[in-house]
Amino acid sequence: MxxxxxxxxxxxxxxxxxxxxxxxxxxxxxxxxxxxxxxxxxxxxxxxxxxxxxxxxxxxxxxxxxxxxxxxxxxxxxxxxxTTLPRFGASEPLDTAAMACDRRISATFKDAPGGQILGPTFDYTHRLLDFKLAAEGGAPRAETADSDPVPVPHISSILGTEGVLQPEPRTDTTPRDLTREPLSFPADRAVRLQSLTRGDEGFLLGLGYSTQRGHARNHAFVGELRIGMVPVEMEIPELGFAIEIGEIEATECETVNQFKGSKTEPPQFTRGYGLVFGQSERKSIAMALVDRALRWEELGEENVGAAAQDAEFVLSHSDNIQATGFVEHIKLPHYVDFQAELELIRRLRREAEAAQAPAPDAPAERTKEQEPAE
Amino acid sequence: MPTTEPAASRQRWMSVLARAPERDLIALWDAFAAKPAFEWLRRPETGAVMVRGRMGGTGGPFNLGEMTVTRCSVQTDGGLVGHAYVQGRSQPKAEAAALIDALMQGGDAARVEAEIVAPLETGMTEKKQVQAAKAAATRVNFFTMARGEDE
Structure with a gap:
């Protein structure tokens, strides 16, 4: 009822x-x-x-x-x-090589041109609670040093000249936009990267970790991680040329992965890419690991059935707003659905009881069936 | 990219105005004496621009996410047309930026440059230099320890 x-x-x-x-x-x-x-x-x-x-x-x-x-x-x-904002257009693609790096490290080249710049990092702290912060913290000051404006080229541009790194040839095709058309499969790499960069950090962290533990065969080095401000340029329709419309902080991670070659690709290092708004180091590394794992098909690798290789699994579950909406909605009133299930369970139980019941002429059972329903 | 000289210089000042901290821009504009009367060609409107990145830093473009931008267009009583596209949601900042853009195309350009655009640019450059100096202080200087085979 x-x-x-x-x-x-x-x-x-x-x-x-x-x-x-x-x-x-x-x-x-x-x-x-x-x-x-x-x-x-x-x-x-x-x-x-x-x-x-x-x-x-x-x-x-x-x-x-x-x-x-x-x-x-x-x-x-x-x-x-x-969703309430009108869209004015799309920017020129960011030139991350021109980033003003607050932090720039490479795990592959000690003497990287431009140097290893640690920046404001938690690395090398002892992870001991600092009780001084529980009192008045004061205003700590950073040290400064003379900074010659040395160029800080991408590590990949150095490896690339030797031909041992898979190139990323520049194209200017307009990428599909997940905010304008729903996710569909197969999803090209541009769509995957858009989905990953807005995906849940915890989910990507777990998936990235799974690739390191063997659930997709690729051993990654952080070729480069850089954090800093990047100007955003957009062509202004009224003017007919591009201006800088602002500046954003971003974190970029490029992994370099062992690759023995395949039917279609020579032995070389392959790449995973992470680019995330803000200082988002963990997320960008995880993004690069998952991006690399998802590239198995275009690199002619074997699908070993790992979760991180399954684009449909990864992209369909990485959005924490979709996920939380569906997971949490089951707490909202489902009275009607539940009522239907309850009726079904009661009927099945009656049928099961009836099947197990003794012969139909047993008096006790007959009496019970004649009772009015509650 | 503009190739002509006037477009290149306009590109420069519009970029300075877009990136300038709202507080500094408004303060300098408030202090500027020769504000013109104007009409709106387009009232301030806040919207989003899709920021793109490149796969691997150099490859094909992909959509990274949006940023807030406010734009407007003005025409001064002297007939100068100014546009603004500035980061964030501040309508006063967009209004000031569009008026400065207009004035930078007229007879007051040198004065606007000296009193507003140049100080903004200098301020931002100094801030960047301080930031770069802090980053430089965290640059690792490796030195080689005694090597085993030297013994």
């Missing part, structure tokens, strides 16, 4: 009011400002921009405040907001 229900408006309003009070927390403690979030929780802001797929640090900070620090909820808010 189905009973239509309506109501709950008051309960919902009150639940939201309580949520707002909880969000504010103890009013004896100063309220957090979005400027503080942008400046002091910058890596959370970066993650929300990358997976929200919208570069705007102030909006990401607001979303983090509104979501009480639930970053997937914050990403959801940013995704919803970005």
């Amino acid at each position: 189905y009973v239509a229900v309506k109501g709950g408006e008051q309960a919902i309003d009150n639940a939201h009011a309580w949520m707002a009070e909880r969000r504010r927390g103890d009013t004896d403690v100063a309220e957090l400002t979005t400027d503080q979030i942008r400046e002091q929780l910058a890596l959370a802001v970066n993650r929300v921009m990358a997976e929200g797929s919208l570069y705007d640090p102030d909006l990401a900070a607001l979303a983090i405040k509104q979501s009480r620090g639930d970053l997937i909820e914050a990403i959801f808010l940013i995704r919803a907001y970005r």
